[in-house]
Amino acid sequence: MQDSKASKESKQYFSRELLSWYEQAKRDLPWRRHRNPYYIWVSEIMLQQTRVDTVIPYFQRFIERFPTIQALAEAPEEDVLKSWEGLGYYSRARNLQAAAQQVMERHGGIVPDNKKDVSALKGVGPYTSGAILSIAYNQPEPAVDGNVMRVLSRYFLIEEDIMKTGTRTLMEELATSLIPPGRAGDFNQALMELGALICTPKSPQCLICPVMVHCSGRLEGAEERLPVKSKAKPPRPEYRLVALVEGDGAQAGRVLVRRRPDTGLLARMWELPHIPAAAEPGEGAGLPDGPAMDRLAAALGGAGVMAAPVGALMEAEHTFSHIHWNMRVFRFHQADGLGELAAVAESAAAYEANGAGGAVSPSASDDSAEYRWITQDDMGELAFPNVFIRILNRYFSSI
DNA sequence: AACCCGGGGGT
DNA sequence: ACCCCAGGGTT
Numbered sequence: 001m002q003d004s005k006a007s008k009e010s011k012q013y014f015s016r017e018l019l020s021w022y023e024q025a026k027r028d029l030p031w032r033r034h035r036n037p038y039y040i041w042v043s044e045i046m047l048q049q050t051r052v053d054t055v056i057p058y059f060q061r062f063i064e065r066f067p068t069i070q071a072l073a074e075a076p077e078e079d080v081l082k083s084w085e086g087l088g089y090y091s092r093a094r095n096l097q098a099a100a101q102q103v104m105e106r107h108g109g110i111v112p113d114n115k116k117d118v119s120a121l122k123g124v125g126p127y128t129s130g131a132i133l134s135i136a137y138n139q140p141e142p143a144v145d146g147n148v149m150r151v152l153s154r155y156f157l158i159e160e161d162i163m164k165t166g167t168r169t170l171m172e173e174l175a176t177s178l179i180p181p182g183r184a185g186d187f188n189q190a191l192m193e194l195g196a197l198i199c200t201p202k203s204p205q206c207l208i209c210p211v212m213v214h215c216s217g218r219l220e221g222a223e224e225r226l227p228v229k230s231k232a233k234p235p236r237p238e239y240r241l242v243a244l245v246e247g248d249g250a251q252a253g254r255v256l257v258r259r260r261p262d263t264g265l266l267a268r269m270w271e272l273p274h275i276p277a278a279a280e281p282g283e284g285a286g287l288p289d290g291p292a293m294d295r296l297a298a299a300l301g302g303a304g305v306m307a308a309p310v311g312a313l314m315e316a317e318h319t320f321s322h323i324h325w326n327m328r329v330f331r332f333h334q335a336d337g338l339g340e341l342a343a344v345a346e347s348a349a350a351y352e353a354n355g356a357g358g359a360v361s362p363s364a365s366d367d368s369a370e371y372r373w374i375t376q377d378d379m380g381e382l383a384f385p386n387v388f389i390r391i392l393n394r395y396f397s398s399i
Numbered sequence: 400a401a402c403c404c405g406g407g408g409g410t
Numbered sequence: 411a412c413c414c415c416a417g418g419g420t421t
Contacts, residue, residue: 047416054408054415088406095418125418145416165400192416201414202410229414265405320405386407403420410413 006156010214014155015180015187021210022190025197027052030059032189037111037136038069044131045096045123049089052196058087069109073100081268081383090269090383095123113137126172134184142175143188144168147195153227154199154217162227235324239277241287242316242327243296244395245307247373248334254373255392256305256334257382261369265320270382272391273371274327275299293330300332303371307332314394318387329391 026032029052031043042062046055062083066072072080077097084093099121103109111132112118118129130143142148149162149171156174160167179187198205206218217223245256257270275296277287287295293309300307310331318325374382376396384392 044416049406049415049417051408051415086407088408089404089417091405091418123418127417131416143416146414147416189416196416319407322404401421404418406415408413408415410411 006216011178013214014211015178017210018190018194019180019183019187022186022193026189026193027197030056030063035136037113037132039063040136041111041128041132042096044128044135045092046087048092048128050087054087058084069100069103069111072097073104077268078381078383082381085383086386086389088386090266092123094267098122099124111136113139115141126168130172131188134179134188136185138182138185140176140179140181140184142172142179143192144171144175145192147192147199148175148188150201150227151191151195151199154204154223155211155215157216157220157222157226159226159228161230163230163232232321235319235322237324237326240274240325240327241277241292241296242272242274242329242391243300243307243332244272244313244329244391245300245305245332245334246310251334251373254375255395256300256307257372257374257384257388258303259370259372265323266385270372270384271388272329273300273303277328289330292328293332296330297332303369305371306335308335314391316387316391318385325387327387331395 029043031039039059043055043059046059046062065079065083066075075097077094080093080097081090084090087093102121103111107117112121113133113136115129115133118124118132119126124132127143127145130141133139133141134143146162149168152158152171152174153160153162158167158170160170162168162171175188175191194209194211198209202224204223206212206215206223209215209218212218215223217226243256246252247254247256256273258273260266260269260271262268273296277292289312297307297309310333313329313331316325316327316329318327372378372382376392379389379392
């Protein structure tokens, strides 16, 4: 094993000094105020890929709204998604509620305290199961996240690529061997706390680090170079045309939104209607405004909404880890006048005649999405990804 | 073990 | 522009 080079003394020193440092340095975080397994579970799900400072206000609102596992299990999914709005990775919210229902049905409303049952909860993987078992139940399970891999790779001078599965297994074994008897919860949190406060990705604060004198990475001058991490694939660009349709008549003052499908990217979130601009970047991305709006109008017509183009509104971007959306937003006005309807029908006909329709936009028959006309106030009840909140807020504040 | 999925904020 | 954040799930 890689860590066989590390002396027993070095490991004992590490665990002892780290724990001692944590006692006086630990932050006062909302989920640390009680040892409530539900709070710890919720916090660990929110903390997946998300910084502590971002999570704190979300955690407090979430616990106020869903104080118990039962309350969460019985809540409308819409409310749970709304409370997650802006945090990202929305499947975490849907999985968390599904898992709360699992806990109600299979475990009498009590977060299970064994690895098999905790790991079976939706959205709970190796890291989160270890975190729950150690922090909530003080069981000697490792909780290896990005912080822990950074700290361990530096202290023990581990050069393996942390993106590889085998490296995480190695880290889990090492982390387990470091847990002081009876102190699993504090020790795991201490590791992560050190990574968050001292052993940071860039410019680590080695001079105030409680374990500096035996840190192999520091002694080798390698702390800035570690951990070794292979680069991820760059996100692929996608170009999308977005419609902001202002309502007319009975819908005056409202904007058209739709709900995304039950599965896949941003599942069940609300958004402005949009269509792919082109298969090839450059072709449709540079489409002149007129043809772009014609294509959007035709797609809206396919969804049963007659709308006349007003003009370009703004551009927006949205980055996922694997996709980068380049969005051009166009303003439309709901058309119920005959003249406008004729114009829409004409552009739709031209669009279909060009044969551009089938591949890039839903036809009337298969666009089963749910559409709604909303006011700015209605945004308070529906969960939108941030990019659409930005667009909607810009629009509503401009009129 | 490799690969895919997936939002946002800090610097 | 780049980094990376208290990862999970599927194949």
